[in-house]
């Protein structure tokens with residue numbers, strides 16, 4: 251250092267030049283680009299990720315449900331934090347430039363880096379499990395189509411399964427007692443396999459086999475009112491919610507599949523899996539339920555957990571029939587007619603977020619179209635009247651949004667029964683001529699207590715409710731039975747249709 255001073259003095263330089271200091275503060279263009287990219291990514295990635303979560307998943311941003319609200323805020327927070335730190339850093343840098351301070355400082359670099367790492371990790375958590383689709387999904391009998399009218403003699407049913415690797419398969423089927431198999435082979439290899447069974451006759455025994463494997467027998471429903479029609483419904487399997495095997499109701503599955511119990515159809519009311527973006531949970535869920543759905547024609551409704559973070563694509567691939575393109579692409583509401591019993595399956599998962607003008611128009615048209623003397627049954631994942639407690643800031647009882655927007659339609663058109671899941675208990679409620687059924691919890695842990703009992707409640711069962719509801723409709727009478735995990739009867743009620751023959755209906759209450 252001393253030698254340097256001597257040389258400078260020898261050239262008569264009296265004061266050190268400020269130029270080298272200014273140059274040391276100036277950033278290279280590479281540093282500028284790197285700083286801009288890192289800080290920009292630190293700010294924008296959380297916001298883009300947030301948009302990706304909200305838009306395709308249709309999460310309700312203004313939901314009153316605290317975990318969703320705080321979760322979304324937590325995701326957006328790193329971006330906002332990086333923006334504030336960078337802004338403060340920049341302002342301080344401008345003011346203290348002569349003091350030798352640089353922008354961006356280590357704090358800005360660090361905050362941007364941490365933000366990027368957090369968001370990439372979160373993004374990987376919700377996207378990778380959906381993309382890693384290894385393994386097969388066993389065959390299921392899925393009820394297909396929007397409007398299935400047995401009077402024509404056919405019952406729309408498809409055999410659906412998934413193979414981890416693209417394969418071509420052959421399915422054959424025949425009516426019981428027939429020697430002749432009908433066969434359908436796929437033309438091209440694929441993962442998703444749907445085989446429609448054309449020309450199925452009602453109330454008949456059939457069998458099918460995949461790739462000339464063992465034959466599996468199943469029956470098609472009768473055509474009411476010519477015979478009694480029995481179906482089972484339950485919701486909230488929530489595969490993946492617990493590690494306990496206890497949630498698998500094997501005795502229930504066995505009871506529903508037992509031909510002597512005469513169940514013709516099964517309705518799964520949503521929340522099949524706990525985390526809809528986890529392909530492994532979907533595969534486990536379908537595997538668990540396939541002992542039932544491979545022999546009983548099954549319908550699935552989508553639940554809020556199923557849809558989570560793009561899970562809707564997995565729902566479509568595994569459980570949603572491709573018979574109707576508009577059903578697959580735009581919405582999941584549908585109508586199924588079994589003789590004089592009409593099922594309206596709605597796409598309602600929490601409050602009324604999915605109750606669009608189009609769905610309302612469709613529902614009104616169906617309710618108007620269904621013959622006055624026929625049975626009309628509505629199903630959705632979320633509930634209307636229901637008992638419950640406040641949980642995480644959301645009132646889990648009498649859902650004011652769905653009551654306000656849908657119940658007037660139910661009452662006006664004299665809907666007979668409305669089935670829901672979403673709540674993890676079994677309950678029967680009746681008000682203004684409509685019976686509301688909370689089906690019981692098919693898998694997840696039951697609700698421990700309820701602080702608010704709905705005025706419409708006539709029977710409520712908490713605690714051990716790994717159960718389902720059984721409905722037998724014969725002529726103008728429906729017997730509703732709640733069953734527990736051992737298929738034992740918990741509660742029974744008889745409902746007489748308010749949509750009976752017009753002349754009787756006129757005498758009884760008049761139709762609005």
Ligand SMILES: [Fe+2]
Nearest residue numbers: 486521672673
């Ligand atoms: Fe649930």
Ligand SMILES: [Fe+2]
Nearest residue numbers: 521553554672
């Ligand atoms: Fe739910």
